Amino acid sequence: MNLKKSVNLLLAAVLVFALVLAGCSKENNESGASSGASGSPAKNKEITLAYVAWDSEIASTNVVKEVLQSKLGYKVNMLQVDAGPMYLGIADGSADAMVAAWLPSTHGENYYEPNKDKFEDLGVNLDGTKVGLTVPSYMDISSIEDLNGDIAKSLNYTITGIEPGAGIMTATSKAIEEYELKDWKLLESSSAAMAKVLQEAYAKQEPIIVTGWTPHWMFAEMDLKYLDDPKNVYGGDEQIHTLVRLGLKDDQPDAYKFLDQFEWTPADMEAVMVDIFNGTSEEDAAKKWIEANADKVNKWIDGI
Template sequence: MALLAGCASGNGSKENGADKSIKLAYVAWDSEIASTYVVKEVLETKLGYNVEMLQVDAGPMWAGVADGSADAMVAAWLPTTHETYLKDNEGKLEDLGPNLDGTKLGLVVPSYMDVNSIEDLNGDAGESVNYTITGIEPGAGLMMKTEAVMEEYGLKDKWTLLESSSAAMAQALQDAYDKQEPIIVTGWTPHWKFAKMDLKYLEDPKGVYGQDEQIHTFVRNGLKDDQPEAYAFLDAFNWTPDDMAEVMIKIVEGASPEEAAKEWVEANADKVDAWLK
């Protein structure tokens, strides 16, 4: 499945020409908006690329890099969240390794709620939230894992996983938090919500969500030959959850993704220079 009809692998880019261009695919999660716009800023201002941003769902993001209608993504959550997408596209794209360590998935609640484990949801804890978990985009790896969690913990019959979006989930959480009301959401780290609110993950004693993960960079096959300069930078791109949080919080506080990325790149010249070496 191509991301854009008529897009061909390579896109006619010239490493030494004036028409250097690259397509970055990403999902509209706060974390991936932050990382992809920082990559875009470096590619454009430091390496002279024309960058096209392709905002899609997780499945099309993987498929687009695999079929060459996108050149790269810095938003692959492994080994658990996106393992299905990786299996579906095995051998069709190149893994450049992790660009961020220390991610986590799970069910998240405000710390003022008297519930600490997913196992507790089999009791009366669900009444206060109408037995509803507020989720994100349908088809996201986090949603698929949460469906598996509901099955494993015997919640399927009584509980509903509400399909939403990353932005709508965060807004619902913020609204409930401001009113000190109960809410359960699908959550992940890094995310700005943990800096803005006192939250906690529900314990997952069965380990369905998996352990801490990494976010990987993937590129289309052939990018190394077509655009070695961009490939080398993407291969070197690596930052921390704190770095990502700085960009996310600026966006939440009103900056555009472009502005937040530009500020971070300018303030972290040493890190950027290391990527470009």
């Protein structure tokens, strides 16, 4: 092989190597651009959402998950826990965020206040919630105070509750004491089991009393009412807040900005809950709502 030919081959090899490097650089730049303001690789865009298995939080957390995945390119891990561990998970950093803080009454004293310096509160994501003792409207009863009357026997002195440790369960135990509901018991179950018991009694027009809250699909599907709470044990109207672990803003700025801008209405949440109740999967119900509310979703991710 002569010298001229060797030089030409060497130059050709150098040119090919340079083109390969340029292509890799372009790929990395495009990947960095698509990963958000941090410029971190897309593979690092992973986040863990903590939630409790209440119908309201199943709806909201699945909507947040779908936006993070489909709009922002995140891998999302779902961590289902009870209320106490949900707060502790955000406080100790084992979870990144949750959109299920019912404040100021339901979660305030037991979960929020003891940990408030260990996470960041991004504020209200839904306004106008309520919790309390709930009965079908066909029942001739209007106040918690009435539970000391003749109605008690027909209800078997039983309030059907949800998961032990939930804020509404703590409040109901307190209500039993405050209203001196002697011989009454609070039955622990789950939100799904509570709703099923309510549906069965409602279908037969039988007396039933449960721990209820809005937004919830059961208020859309049945004619229900809250019992008046003159001692204000359950508090008034509440809000649901978004909480994130300390440091999330620096580690995952795209997710942080979206979570900070996430807000919707009770009607929005109920639409997702009703679809799930009627048989749509949680994921598909979230996708359906997002597709139907593009303008609202675009505001959530504006600036990312």
